[in-house]
Amino acid sequence: MRKVGIIGVGQSVFGVRNDVTIQELAWEAVKEALEDAGLTQKDIEISIVGSAGTRTYELYPAVPVNEYSGFSEKGPLRVEAACATGSAALAVAYNMVASGFVDIALAIGVEKMNEVDTATSLAVGGRGGGNYLWEYHFYGTTFPPAYYALYATAHMAKFGTTEEQLALVRVKNQKYAARNPKAQFQFEVTVEDVLKSRPITWPLKLYDCSAITDGAAAAIVASEDAIRKLHIDTPVWIEAIGYASDTSNITRREDYVSLKATKIAAQMAYKKAGIEPKDVEVAEVHDCFTIAEIMAYEDLGFVEKGRGGGKFIEEGQSDIGGKVAVNLSGGLLGKGHPLGGLRAWR
Amino acid sequence: MVMSLEARYEEFWRQSIKQLNEVVKATGLPIAPDEKGQYSLWYDVREMRLRFSISVERIKRFFEGLREGKVYATRCRRCGRYYFPPQADCPYCKASDMDWVEVSGEGELLTYTVINTKPLTYSHYPDYVVAIARMREGFNVLAWLRVDDPKRVRVGMRVRLQVVRREPEGYLTYEFVPVEQ
Numbered sequence: 001m002r003k004v005g006i007i008g009v010g011q012s013v014f015g016v017r018n019d020v021t022i023q024e025l026a027w028e029a030v031k032e033a034l035e036d037a038g039l040t041q042k043d044i045e046i047s048i049v050g051s052a053g054t055r056t057y058e059l060y061p062a063v064p065v066n067e068y069s070g071f072s073e074k075g076p077l078r079v080e081a082a083c084a085t086g087s088a089a090l091a092v093a094y095n096m097v098a099s100g101f102v103d104i105a106l107a108i109g110v111e112k113m114n115e116v117d118t119a120t121s122l123a124v125g126g127r128g129g130g131n132y133l134w135e136y137h138f139y140g141t142t143f144p145p146a147y148y149a150l151y152a153t154a155h156m157a158k159f160g161t162t163e164e165q166l167a168l169v170r171v172k173n174q175k176y177a178a179r180n181p182k183a184q185f186q187f188e189v190t191v192e193d194v195l196k197s198r199p200i201t202w203p204l205k206l207y208d209c210s211a212i213t214d215g216a217a218a219a220i221v222a223s224e225d226a227i228r229k230l231h232i233d234t235p236v237w238i239e240a241i242g243y244a245s246d247t248s249n250i251t252r253r254e255d256y257v258s259l260k261a262t263k264i265a266a267q268m269a270y271k272k273a274g275i276e277p278k279d280v281e282v283a284e285v286h287d288c289f290t291i292a293e294i295m296a297y298e299d300l301g302f303v304e305k306g307r308g309g310g311k312f313i314e315e316g317q318s319d320i321g322g323k324v325a326v327n328l329s330g331g332l333l334g335k336g337h338p339l340g341g342l343r344a345w346r
Numbered sequence: 347m348v349m350s351l352e353a354r355y356e357e358f359w360r361q362s363i364k365q366l367n368e369v370v371k372a373t374g375l376p377i378a379p380d381e382k383g384q385y386s387l388w389y390d391v392r393e394m395r396l397r398f399s400i401s402v403e404r405i406k407r408f409f410e411g412l413r414e415g416k417v418y419a420t421r422c423r424r425c426g427r428y429y430f431p432p433q434a435d436c437p438y439c440k441a442s443d444m445d446w447v448e449v450s451g452e453g454e455l456l457t458y459t460v461i462n463t464k465p466l467t468y469s470h471y472p473d474y475v476v477a478i479a480r481m482r483e484g485f486n487v488l489a490w491l492r493v494d495d496p497k498r499v500r501v502g503m504r505v506r507l508q509v510v511r512r513e514p515e516g517y518l519t520y521e522f523v524p525v526e527q
């Protein structure tokens with residue numbers, strides 16, 4: 001496998017983007033990535049488009065998005081991995097370059113989620129996220145809120161994690177989202193605000209949840225050779241990617257206090273990179289819900305299982321000055337959560 | 347009540363299509379401002395309704411069981427693994443050699459949530475409790491938990507699985523009820 005570096009990144013403004021189509025939204029990110037890398041469409045050999053889709057009028061969005069950005073004959077390859085779609089697109093682009101298939105690849109993550117109403121969106125998620133017949137059809141399990149709520153309840157029961165501790169995650173992430181000009185929610189909140197927000201699926205309230213967001217991100221990756229030829233001296237080298245999943249039927253998960261997929265993927269990445277959890281100083285983790293960030297602290301090994309709530313969050317160990325600074329971008333909670341939006345490099 | 351729900355959807359769709367037609371008649375195009383009156387949106391006039399058909403041929407015994415008031419799992423005759431939801435194939439043995447076994451129905455609650463914000467086709471139900479319980483046999487089942495007061499639900503409480511008719515639709519499904527202690 002060849003060494004691969006990121007040489008350009010771009011991101012659209014996140015939010016309810018009724019002012020643009022999915023093509024225009026993707027282009028905002030692609031344009032920025034091309035300019036960041038100092039490249040043109042000619043230099044890109046293949047484009048990978050990550051989009052979970054189904055909530056946008058273009059049901060097969062990869063080709064229209066690709067054409068609009070000026071890459072008609074290059075790829076595209078569409079990638080879908082639910083909420084990890086953007087990261088999956090980057091993983092594919094990385095492997096395209098690492099394997100020698102191409103020297104320069106573009107990963108686009110794009111999602112337009114607000115072209116259908118919220119009730120329809122919940123139905124799409126409920127159908128798509130878990131196991132349709134046995135969960136959504138019979139029991140109206142909203143995905144992902146209900147699924148993370150099941151984890152939150154179990155975590156609270158087993159480890160004594162509290163709703164206040166969950167709220168602290170949102171408070172921290174909003175502190176940074178408030179300073180991020182591309183975030184959907186550029187304001188700060190208090191624990192009180194979170195606790196008082198309307199119930200979505202107990203114990204999760206509105207502010208425990210990320211929003212239904214339109215957004216796009218793009219990253220250009222290149223081989224070591226190509227990077228040298230382009231005279232780029234500050235690429236971000238990708239040291240390792242770990243990738244894993246768990247069951248579709250939530251009943252077949254081993255427990256409801258940790259995400260096995262996170263643990264497996266983290267071990268893969270740590271091993272390849274030759275580092276340990278204690279070496280990590282800054283992390284961007286999947287905080288689609290406050291409980292998700294708490295479990296990520298534990299599953300990534302920053303703190304032992306069950307201690308992600310409690311003192312760890314209360315003492316600010318996941319904030320600047322603590323053990324590891326998490327989601328300084330504002331996270332999905334603050335920035336918004338377009339399913340296809342790239343995250344790995346945020 | 348089924349009718350009234352259906353009627354509500356129909357009314358909702360009819361109203362929005364009517365409004366859309368009026369906009370087209372008046373302006374020649376289905377373009378109108380978004381909810382906030384901020385940006386122009388083209389409202390799709392080609393409606394698409396999705397209603398899927400799902401094959402249950404190989405697990406129809408399960409649904410016959412519901413009619414008899416029983417909940418079945420499958421169990422691989424070669425490796426002894428239970429499958430719930432039931433499935434016809436054991437990928438580990440590469441075999442389709444299953445026994446249909448009635449679920450004991452005795453379980454312990456592992457976790458639960460109360461769904462307050464519901465999908466459209468669930469909007470006519472009161473807030474409902476979705477729970478996962480570990481069955482005596484060792485596998486888990488997800489279902490609604492029938493309780494009058496969600497505040498009395500506790501992780502670890504004992505529950506029993508039973509076949510019920512989901513009203514107002516009248517279709518058969520299975521739910522948990524608390525076991526009185």
Ligand SMILES: [Zn+2]
Pocket residue numbers: 422423424425426427436438439440441
């Ligand atoms: Zn078997």
